[in-house]
Amino acid sequence: MDFEVWPEAIELGRLFAEQGYELALVGGPVRDLLLHRKSHDLDFCSSARPEQFEPILRRWGHDGFWDMGRKFGTLGAMRRRADGTEVKVEVTTYRSDTYDPDSRKPEVNYGDTLEGDLSRRDFTVNAMALRVPDLEFVDPFGGASDLAKGVLRTPVDPSQSFDDDPLRMMRAVRFVAQLGFSIAPDAAEAISSMRDRIEIVSAERVRDELTKMLLSDRPRAGLEALVESGLADIVFPEIPALQLQIDEHHRHKDVFEHTMIVLERAITLETGPDGPVPAPDLTLRLAAVMHDIGKPKTRRFEPGGKVSFHHHDAVGAKMTRKRLKALRFDHHLVEDVSELVNLHLRFHGYVDEPWTDSAVRRYVKDAGHLYERLNRLTRADATTQNKRKAMVFSQAMDEMEARVRELKKKEDFDAIRPDVDGNEIMELLGLEPGPMIGRAYKHMLEYRLDNGPVDHDVAVAELKRWYAEIEA
Template identity: 65%
Template sequence: MSNPTSAELDLQRRALSVLTELAPAAVELGEVFRGAGHELALVGGPVRDAFLGRASADLDFATSATPDETLALLAAWGDAHWDIGKEFGTIGAKRFAGRRGDADDVVVEVTTYRSDEYDPESRKPVVAFGRTLEGDLSRRDFTVNAMAVRLPDLVFVDPHDGLADLAAGVLRTPIAPERSFDDDPLRMMRAARFAAQLGFHVEHSTLEAATQMAQRIEIVSAERVRDELDKLLLSATPRDGLGVLVATGLADHVLPELPALRLEIDEHHRHKDVYEHTLTVLEQAIDLETGPDGAVPRPDRVLRLAALLHDIGKPATRRFEQGGGVSFHHHEMVGAKLTAKRLRALRYDKETVRAVSRLVELHLRFHGYGDGTWTDSAVRRYVTDAGPLLERLHRLTRADCTTRNRRKAKRLSDAYDDLEQRIERLRGEEELASIRPDLDGGQIMEILGLRPGPEVGQAYRFLMELRLDRGPVGADTARDELLRWWSERPTS
């Protein structure tokens, strides 16, 4: 580079340290390809991360070799290989730790020089293989990902000034953004994702193009959109990326419930709007995630989705009350249904849909605790209804307190502390994690002289309500209460 800035020099020093660690395996693979008459270069994320002082677990390479030629070379180089991405020119391989001095497993993916383009009516990219590294780099999403290191000589290639953009914290496309986003509309989602992951800002013309072309994201499959949204949400600062989605209008097509919140004034008038409140709740929920051995290890996708979606029922339930107030009665129930619908549309798995929508449904339950007058029965029901989601519900409920009134915030926090203490007390006295009636189905049938059928289920539910109301009562008391219920039940 000619006349590098101090920031760029600092990045180069970081990269040198990281690339030195990567070099043995990468250089060796470069020699393998050169020996067969092909070019090989380390590209994309690993190069970017090297300049940021981060070592990538997986290594991405670009090559002039065809997929079949790459497959043959990697089969000889590695201990395992796969060709699941061969249609797109990508072959993967792994060399296990200990072989040729590798301290850890080495995982590589090698892709033939290419450019991805979308047919206007297709949801899948059409692959066209290229001939040069520079051509390949020009078709990448952003300049910070369009840098490469030629192997085995470790020659840095940066035809689009990606290093300068990296030093400035800028996301810019290597070619005209309209052309780039037309070739692959998912790059617009990646702009939001990298804004969240890297803390970079999107360059003006790139942001403008995404705004003008936002509707084109609809040709991309829901699964690919979901994956980008996941990466954004699981980043360190998802608020920045969500801001890009909303500002460009992309959210109107992939998550319309989020921008809809900008129009809904929070009923407590403590926030600019429900949208800002939601982003604050998300940040506070992230702060409450735990380390790897904690109850909710960071990053937790279910908790973050629930925080993002917890108030999406408000637009449909807003009512203006006499005196100037605003209410959102039952927005948690409406929101739970909307959450399930949106997550299914994004092709999330059934367990994630169930868990997130359940948290949205339950997120207001604590507010009935208020003055701490819940009975033990109510506490048991709270724990039972939350089930395995209890620790996430704790965090979502605490995060949902965004009042600037310190006295009220402390009162709410103290109330929830009290609730958690009561849960722990009951947990010590009872098996709260798996509350069951004192009699099982077999005992019910024996006592009442029944065969399997609906009446057994009704009796079981009666005993479950008894257990929740009174705690463990023992088999004898449960038998007496069951017989009393059976004798008093209405018969047709």
């Protein structure tokens, strides 16, 4: 086969061969070669043990070396080309991964042959290798054929493969999203029947697969595969719960289908690298997925056959925080996504009656650093098929954003504070530190939001007026 291979891979292969060791490029880089896609990092496997190939790797990678994966038989190195680009490699001894039924971490056993190593990989499209330096293509399980067909098939019986490493079930749905492939029927059946096995995998590893899936080009396809397989019932149960049984008169939308549309619309609203929401944006995408998860818990059938979901925003925000924490997402991301879910209905009142300047200030102040994402989530959530309603909504959002731009020319929204601070409040009112100072500060912040910046004398007069009123 015709390959254009990295010269660094050939050089590294020669260094291993000189010491009598086998080296082969494996997995994603080989798959990407066939797909004519660029790989930034190169993965190899070798007959050598880490202590044997460490000197070779240190010599080759004169710009960097790491050994965090040593207990798994993996060492890494990096060098910079003359043009400044970095080439990172990781070399792993031929191995097999197996899980103890009661352990969350895989046990590592070394193997003896390249073919044996490939047989233990997740899918045939990742079980191809290219021996270096002689460039012999090794494909014992028909990975190239499956790649051409766009099928995810396991090298061995899928039940054995998923039992050895249950995370492979999550990887399957992730590759549906990343590569646009379908899961082979026998593998799909095995995932459905073995889905409970995913509970043995740590939340962090599941989170990483979900993150890669959501940041891919086709996250909707991945989420649909996650739900269809039954894995979502265990790792993300709030998502399949959106598949509410639609009432016989179809008076409300399928919330899962609506959510998938909102996700796709939100992705189109992400920006280039210099824009306010650079693509791909995990915070926005998670918020799109989670924004309506409070609906199943808040659904009520009202008189006249109407369906309501009162307070699903607040309920959904609490559910979002709980789920993302359980998946060990970063604290700041958990709070940001939860707040977007909490605020996602906030703008809708503007459509019915344009806000005062004070209401616009409050919206921007409450959204804070999430303002640009919130507007994009709000736009994506407006999925009505009624063209007139859609146009009215879009125009209202355009108008509100224009007003924000004009207001920002006059005042710094990010630094909105009362016109008198806590120390001045104590001095003016003759008070000691305590709850009353907090109440006064809050009132003056509300006054600032309602009226915009005012003269200092005006702010002092308002503070004294308010205090006299509550003391009366």
